Amino acid sequence: MNERIGELARIRQEVLQGVPAATEAQHAKGKLTARERIALLLDEGSFHEVEQLRRHRATGFGLEEKKPYTDGVITGWGTVDGRTVFVYAHDFRIFGGALGEAHATKIHKIMDMAISAGAPLVSLNDGAGARIQEGVSALAGYGGIFQRNTRASGVIPQISVMLGPCAGGAAYSPALTDFVFMVRETSQMFITGPDVVKAVTGEEITQNGLGGADVHAETSGVAHFAYDDEETCIAEVRYLLSMLPSNNRGTPPRSVSADPADRRCEALRDMVPLDGSRPYDMRRVIEELVDDGEYMEVHERWATSVLTALARLDGQVVGIVASQPQSFAGVLDIHSSEKAARFVQMCDAFSIPLVTLVDVPGFLPGVDQEHGGIIRHGAKLLYAYCNATVPRVQVILRKAYGGAYIVMDSRSIGADVSLAWPANEIAVMGAEGAANVVFRRRIQAADDPDAMRGQLVKEYKAELMHPYYAAERGLVDDVIDPADTRHVLIDALSMLGSKHAPLPARKHGNPPA
Numbered sequence: 001m002n003e004r005i006g007e008l009a010r011i012r013q014e015v016l017q018g019v020p021a022a023t024e025a026q027h028a029k030g031k032l033t034a035r036e037r038i039a040l041l042l043d044e045g046s047f048h049e050v051e052q053l054r055r056h057r058a059t060g061f062g063l064e065e066k067k068p069y070t071d072g073v074i075t076g077w078g079t080v081d082g083r084t085v086f087v088y089a090h091d092f093r094i095f096g097g098a099l100g101e102a103h104a105t106k107i108h109k110i111m112d113m114a115i116s117a118g119a120p121l122v123s124l125n126d127g128a129g130a131r132i133q134e135g136v137s138a139l140a141g142y143g144g145i146f147q148r149n150t151r152a153s154g155v156i157p158q159i160s161v162m163l164g165p166c167a168g169g170a171a172y173s174p175a176l177t178d179f180v181f182m183v184r185e186t187s188q189m190f191i192t193g194p195d196v197v198k199a200v201t202g203e204e205i206t207q208n209g210l211g212g213a214d215v216h217a218e219t220s221g222v223a224h225f226a227y228d229d230e231e232t233c234i235a236e237v238r239y240l241l242s243m244l245p246s247n248n249r250g251t252p253p254r255s256v257s258a259d260p261a262d263r264r265c266e267a268l269r270d271m272v273p274l275d276g277s278r279p280y281d282m283r284r285v286i287e288e289l290v291d292d293g294e295y296m297e298v299h300e301r302w303a304t305s306v307l308t309a310l311a312r313l314d315g316q317v318v319g320i321v322a323s324q325p326q327s328f329a330g331v332l333d334i335h336s337s338e339k340a341a342r343f344v345q346m347c348d349a350f351s352i353p354l355v356t357l358v359d360v361p362g363f364l365p366g367v368d369q370e371h372g373g374i375i376r377h378g379a380k381l382l383y384a385y386c387n388a389t390v391p392r393v394q395v396i397l398r399k400a401y402g403g404a405y406i407v408m409d410s411r412s413i414g415a416d417v418s419l420a421w422p423a424n425e426i427a428v429m430g431a432e433g434a435a436n437v438v439f440r441r442r443i444q445a446a447d448d449p450d451a452m453r454g455q456l457v458k459e460y461k462a463e464l465m466h467p468y469y470a471a472e473r474g475l476v477d478d479v480i481d482p483a484d485t486r487h488v489l490i491d492a493l494s495m496l497g498s499k500h501a502p503l504p505a506r507k508h509g510n511p512p513a
Contacts, residue, residue: 015052015069022093031164031186032230034074034089037124040234041087042078049076050110056102061133068094071102072127075110077119080241083253086114089124092164097127099170100134104141111148118247120157122237125174125187126164142169149176154349157244161237162187162213162223163230175222178346179240179298182213182223183233189216189223221302221335240296243310243317244350251351252317259291261314261490268482272359274423276399279325282307282357285397286320289313289486295320298343303335304328305364308343310352314490319347322357323408325398332404333364334377341380348388353493356409359398378407379512385409387509391496393489396420396476402428411475416499417492418476419485425461426470432457 018033026033032040038047052074055067072094077086088110090097099107114121130138152158153176160174162182166189174180174189182189190211197203197210209215216223227233245252265288272280286309287293295311304327309320321340323330332340347354363374385392385407394415400408405426411418420426432453439456446452470476480488 011053011069018091018093026093029186031092031126033093034091034124034126037161037163037230037234038074038076038078038087038089040231041122041124041237042080042085043082046078047076047087048078049074050113051075051106054102054106056100056134058100058102058134058137063133070094071100071106072097073099073103073106075106077110077113077117080238081253083241083246084117084119085122085241086110086117086119087122087124090127090164092126092128095128095131097164098129098131099127099138099141100131101137101141103131104138104144107141108144108148111145111152114156115148115152118156118249120159120241120244120246121152122159122161122241123173123177124161124163125166125170127170128165129168129170139169142173145173146176149173153178154248156247157241157350159237159240161233162189163233165207167191167193179225180216180223181225181227181233181237182216183230184213184226184228186230188212217299218301221299221339224298226301236296240310243296243312248349248351254317255312255315257291257312257315259314262487264483265289265486266483268485272397272421272423272482274398276361276425277329279329281326282322282324282330282359285357286311286322289489290318290320291315299339303333303339305331305333306336306340308340313355313486313493316490316493317352318355318493319343319352320355320357321409323359323397325359328364330360331362331364332360332378332381332407333369334372334374337374337377337381337407341377341384344381344384344388348384348390351390353391353496354388354393354409355489355493356392356394356415358394358396358400358405358408360400360404360408362402362404376512378403382407382413383509383511385415386413387503387511388414389499389501389503391493391499392416393492393496394418395485395489396424396426397482398423399425400427401425411477416496419488419492420467420470420476420479421482421485422467422479424467424470424476424479425465426475427465 023033053069054071056071072091073088074091075088088107158177159179160177164187171189188207188211194205194207194210213226217226243252267288271284286295290311295309297309305324307322307324311320392409392415394409409415443449443453471479
């Protein structure tokens with residue numbers, strides 16, 4: 001037995017050490033090894049590896065002579081801040097992290113374990129795609145991953161961390177998960193690489209230009225977060241996990257906050273200009289409201305006219321959807337509607353209450369928007385809010401016009417509590433536009449059309465756009481002092497803590513495409 005134990009120890013040492021030359025090559029690229037990444041992600045000493053001694057059984061093309069342990073992927077579980085988390089990490093040092101049959105089977109197993117245990121799954125991606133030498137067996141392995149990604153969707157949090165290349169069909173797995181992290185310069189995602197693009201279209205482009213972190217964080221919206229180095233990226237993954245529940249049957253961890261729940265936010269009184277045409281940064285409002293000014297913005301650089309963020313109010317995790325007047329006046333467009341809709345769905349899936357901060361002038365007009373399907377995409381946000389059963393609180397800071405007001409979680413689509421600041425303007429459209437429609441003939445017939453228009457705009461505002469018009473009709477529950485917003489939000493969410501809103505029996509809905 002001692003001899004056998006000694007043999008096992010030698011094998012484990014060989015597996016853990018790897019090939020020194022391959023490790024040096026990985027470090028030379030500015031990249032950590034798979035085990036170094038897992039060590040950063042998980043609490044020290046908590047990792048339990050699964051199928052460490054797995055080897056492939058493929059033959060042909062020289063594979064039978066090269067059968068390394070782990071088969072290029074490390075799988076297992078550990079803890080993050082004491083909570084169980086499952087993980088798999090491609091080991092680029094072995095077959096370039098390419099996926100073969102045994103490799104895929106290991107991933108399938110750890111995904112099944114995560115679903116059964118009801119714990120988050122983090123994938124550390126650094127692979128060269130399907131293992132060509134194994135042919136269609138490798139492709140079938142991807143199919144099994146996609147099927148499990150879909151089965152786990154809305155059941156356990158799934159986080160994809162891109163730390164190297166991810167090309168072809170492999171890119172669909174991250175797209176099916178809840179959050180995608182990328183590292184600049186070293187990670188890329190694309191369906192067809194630069195060589196194929198050049199051969200088909202004649203366009204020349206680099207890998208980073210085609211599918212780098214900044215491209216996916218700013219242009220495509222595929223990446224939710226982008227960082228300069230792996231250490232920062234993985235640290236932020238740990239922080240995100242602290243804001244998420246283990247599964248859809250639980251709630252996010254609650255912390256003890258040193259920030260008083262009844263803290264008045266006097267700065268808010270002067271932060272938002274009364275003039276609806278003047279911009280301001282909604283991030284400053286969020287910082288003033290949430291515990292210790294800390295929040296984690298999701299999709300920070302994509303579709304910037306809407307902000308989506310996770311934060312805490314009196315220690316409770318909340319999801320914040322907010323207009324951003326500093327970007328395109330805070331209008332809703334195709335991308336911002338899609339961004340907010342996906343965030344609302346994620347929060348609803350994982351029992352995270354929603355706070356919606358509204359200062360929206362409407363949907364972005366334009367031929368490109370209409371032809372691009374703004375109706376469909378705007379309906380995605382509408383559907384997401386209408387379908388959400390978590391506690392929902394709306395705050396109207398300034399203007400809320402037209403269909404965009406309805407879509408941004410108005411009382412009419414199910415907000416539990418709707419609040420407004422004294423400067424709010426809730427209307428079908430802005431006063432100037434409304435006067436031009438309603439009083440068109442009177443303005444045209446006037447001796448001085450401009451003076452008449454100005455007078456009628458004032459009358460319209462006084463009659464239909466004063467701050468208490470919506471409150472008088474029960475569309476707003478209360479008009480509050482901006483300084484009281486934090487403690488009013490906390491009180492409302494506390495009241496809604498036991499909310500139960502069952503949906504009609506159905507297989508599933510059919511949301512706008």
